[in-house]
Amino acid sequence: MDFYFNEFENRTPPEPVKHSHFRELLYQYLATCNLTLGIWYLVWRWGFALNYDAMWFSLPLAFAESCAFIGSLLFVFNLWKTKDEPKRPVPSSIGECVNDPTEDRPLCIDVLFPTYDEEPELVKLSIRDALKIRYPHEIEMKIFILDDGKRPEMAKLAQEMGVEYITRENNEGYKAGNLRNALEQTYGDFIVICDADTRPFPSILENTLGYFRDPDVAWVQTPQWFFDLPAGERLPVWLKRRLGRPFSWLGRLLEKFYGPITLGRDPFVNDPQMFYDVIQRRRNWANASFCCGAGSIHRREAVMEAALRSYSHQISQEHDAIERQIRKLTKEKYVDKDISSGLKQEIILDTEFTPYKFHVSEDIYTSIILHGDTERNWRSVQHTEVESKMLSPQDLQSWTVQRFKYSGGSIDIFMNDNPLLKKGMSFKQKIMYAASFWSNLSAIWNVIFLACPIIYFLTSIAPVSAYDTTFYLHFLPFVLTAELAMMVGTWGISGYQGKSNFLSFFPVNMRALWTVLRGKKISFPTTPKDRQQGVFLHLVIPQIAVFVLSLFSMGFAWVAYGTGSFGDYSLGGLILNSFWTLNNMMAMWGMIASAFWSPSTDKGEGLDYGIE
Template identity: 45%
Template structure:
C-alpha cells in the first residue's frame, strides 16, 4: 500500500544531539564578535565612502538591504548565543512534586492525537505508539483520538485500540478548536499534543515529566524528527532508468558535479535539526523556546490560566463598549484555551510567555522523543511553508508581542529574531537581483569594485562563515540558505495575503507520496533563474564590447554572486523532478523495478 510507504523506514533510529563543547563555544563567540566588528566597519565605510552617485537609488537600496541583514545577524547571534539545557530530573512521584494539589490521586496525563483527513494507516501507528508509552510511577494515562473529520473508520479505529474518541459537529477553530473541545472532555493534569503522524517513543513521559517539578514550567517541547527523509539513490541507479548511454555518461558527470554518490537526498530540505538543536535549544537559556505543536507536553492549569485571563480582558473591553453604547446585552465570549489560529502553537506560546504575573516559562528537551513524517511531495512542502509563513506574518502584524508589555525583554528578542527572519522577504529580493541589475544595465551599487571594496567586504563575509561553522556543530550551512531563498516566492505570497486582510487557512500537510502539481510552485524560481542567466549573458557580451559601465572586475564580481544565487534557486526546481517511486524502489543496479502502480517507473 503506497500510503504506508513509511513502513520501510521503521529501522531508522533517532539521532543524539550532543551539547556544545566549551571549546566550540569559545570559538563561536570569538568569531561572532569578529563578524560584528567587521560588519560595522564595512557598513560605516559603505555608507560613508562607497555609494555610487551615478546610480544613487540603486546604491542606497542595496546598502539599506545590507544594513537590514546586519541587524538580522545581530538578532540571530543573540538568539543562538549560548546553549543551556535544563537539568533533567526524574518524573514527579507525587502530585505536589509537580506543582499540583495535595490529593492522593495519580498524576493524570492525556495524549491527544489530532486528525482531520489523514488515513487510518497513518493514524494507527500513532495510537499504537501512545499505548506503548512507559509510564512513571503514579501516572494515569488516557489516550484520545481527536477526529475533526467525523469519520466512521476513525471511530472504529479508536474502539479497536481501546482509546477515547472525540469528534465535533463543526470545524470551528480547526486544530485549535479540536484541541479546545478535547480539553473540555478530558481531565488530565498534563496534555501531550500529537499530530496524526506523531509516534511517541516509549521514553517520552519518562524524560519530559520531570521538568514539571518547577511549577512555573508551562510546557516542554521536544525536537521534531522526520524518520522518513529520503536518503536518495545512487547515481547509477538513477541513470539506469534512462538507458545505457545515460548510465555511461550522466552518472559519472552528475556524481562529480554534486560531489556525492547519491541524488534525491532530503529533496525538500525538511530536516529540522538545525532549528531544534541550534535555535530552540539555545532559546532555552531564557525559558523562551516556543511551542511547535506536535511532540510537546503542557500543564493544563497553564493553558486554562491564560485562557481565563484573556477572556476576562475581552469581557472587560466589551463591557466598557456596551456601557458607552448603552447596550443591554453582551455577546458570548468563548473560552479558547488554544487561540483559534493557523499557528495556535506559537500563539499560545506568546500568550503564556507574556504573562508577567504568572511567570510561565517553557523548557526545551534536547533529545528526540517522537518520530514524524516529512513532506513527500512539492505540493505538501509548499502547503506547509505557506501555512508557517502566513501564520507568522498574521501574528507579526496583528498580535506582535515585541510591542506589548508583560513579556521579558530577552524573550521579546527571541521572538523578534523569528519575525525578522520572515520579514527579510522584503529586502532579500534586492540583494538577490542586484547582480542581475548590474549586469543588465551596467550600473553598480558601489562606486567601484576596487581593492578598497574587497578589503572592507571580504573580512565580514569570511568571519561570518567561520562563525557559522563554529556554532552550527557540523550541520550543513547551505541547506538553510537554500531553503530561505527557495521559499522566497512562497513567503512573499503569504505576506501579500495577510497584508490584504486574508486570514491564513488551516490545510493539513499531505501525509503520502505525490508527484505533479509542481508548476505553480516552481515557476517563480524558473523565471528568476531565466532572468539571471540572461543578465549574465548580457553582461558578458557588453563587457566584451567595451560598453560604458562594464569592466572585468564588475563582470566577475557580479557573475560570482549571480551563479551563487542561481545555485540556491535551483534546489526547488530540482525537487520538482524528484519522484517518490525512485526512493521507494531502491533496486540494485541492473535489477528490475517493482513498485506500486501509483508510482510506476517506465524506463526510457
C-alpha cells in the same frame, strides 16, 4: 494498506549535537568580530559607498543589506549560548509537580490526536505506538482521537483499539477549536499533543515529565523528526545507473576531492534538526523556546490559567473601547454603572474562551500568551532528544501549503497582535520572538538581493560607488567572518542547504505577506500526508524566472565585457556579481528540481531528482 514509508520503519533518529564549551566561545568570538565588521561595513556603505548617479539602485541594496544585518544580529543573539535544561527524576505523583505537595495521587496524562481527513490506517499506526508508552510509576493515561471529520470509521477505530473518541458538531477554530473542545471533556494534569501522523516513542513521558517537577514549567517541546526523508543516492551510483559503469569512476574521483556527494536527499529541505537542535535549543537560555504543536507536553493548569487571564484582558479591552465611544457620543465623563455592567455581560456572552487561540499558528500563539503572563513566571523547555517520529511533506505542493501557513501565521501575529509591544515578556524573550518574526519578512530584501546582480549585468550600473580595493577591504572580512561564525555556530549540522532554501522561499513568503497586508486570513488546510502526484512547475515559475534571467544576464555581461560592445563593466564587479549570481542560481535550482522530484519506483536503487 501499504504505505510508502514502511521501508523506513527501522530508521533511528539522529543524536543531538554534543555541546562544546570551547566551540561556543569560538562562535561568540567570531560572531562578535562579524557584527563589529558588519557595523563598520554599513557605516562605510551608507556614508561613503553609495552610487549617487544611480540612487534608485544603490539605496535599495543598502536598505536590503541593513535589513539582512539586523537579521544577523538577531540570529547571533539566538545562537549565543546553549543552556540545556538538566534532567530530573520522573515524578511519581502530582504532588511533586505543583506548589502544593500535600496532594498525593498518580499523574493523569491525556494523549491527544487531532485529526480531520487523514486515513484511519495512518492514525492507527500513531495510536498503536501511543499504546506502547511506558512509565516507571503508576499513572493514569488516556488516549483520545479528536475527529473533526466526524467519521464513523474513525469512531470504530477508537473502539477497536480501546481509546477514547471525541468529535463535535462544527469545525470552528480548526485544530485549536478541536483541542479546546477536548479540554472541556478531559481532565489530565498533562496533555501530550500529537498530529495524526505523530508516532510517539515509548520513552516520551519518562524522558520529559521530570522537567515538570519545577511548578513553573508550562510546556516541554520535543524535537520533531521526519523518519521518511529520502536517503538519496551517492553520485557514483547515480552516474553508473544513468550513464554506465565507466562514469561511476568519475563520481568516485570527484568524491575523493569534494567528499561524499548525495543526490535526491531531502529535496524539500525538510530536515528539522537545524531548527530544533540549534535555533530552538539555544533559546532555552532566554526561556524563549516556543511550542511547535506535535510532540509537545503541556501542563493543563498553565494553559487554562493563561487562557483565563487572556480572556479577561480581552473582555476588559473591548469594554473600555466601547465605553470610550459612548462617552465620546454622549459628552459624559462616565458611563452609567447599569449600562456598563450590561455591556460587560454582552461582551462576555459574545467572546469565546479559547485555551488554544483560534489561529493558523495556535502553537506559537499559545507560547506567546504563556511567556507574556505577567502574574506567573511560566517557563518552557526545549528537550534535546527526539521522542517521536512523523511524516514529512513529500511533494512541492504539500511543502508549499505547510510553509505558507507557517510564514503567514507568524506575519499575522506580528502585524495584528505583536507581543513585542506588550508587557509581560522579558527583553531577552522579545528579542527571540523578534528573530522569528523578522525572518518571515526576509522576502522583502531577498528579492532585492536576487535582482541586483541581474540589473548590474544588464545595465553595467554598479549599486556601489566602485568595485575597488576599498570595497573589497570592507566587504570580504564581513562576509568571510559571517561564514566562519555560521559554520562554527551550527557545527555538526549542514547549514548551506537551509540557507539556500531560505533564499528560494521568497515567492511563498511574499504571498503570505501580501495576504496579511490585505487583511485576509491565512487558511487552515491540513498538510497532505500522501504524495501528491505530478510535476509542480507552476509553483516554481518565479524561481525559474530568476534562474533564467541570472544565467542570461551573466552571459550577456561577460560577452559585452570581452567584446567591448556594451556598457562600462569592471572586472572586479563582474567577478563579484558572478559569484553572487551563481549562489542565487544554485538556491533557485534546488527548488526547481524539487518540482520534478519523485521517489524511485525501484526499491533499493535509491532516490533521484528525476531530471538531468
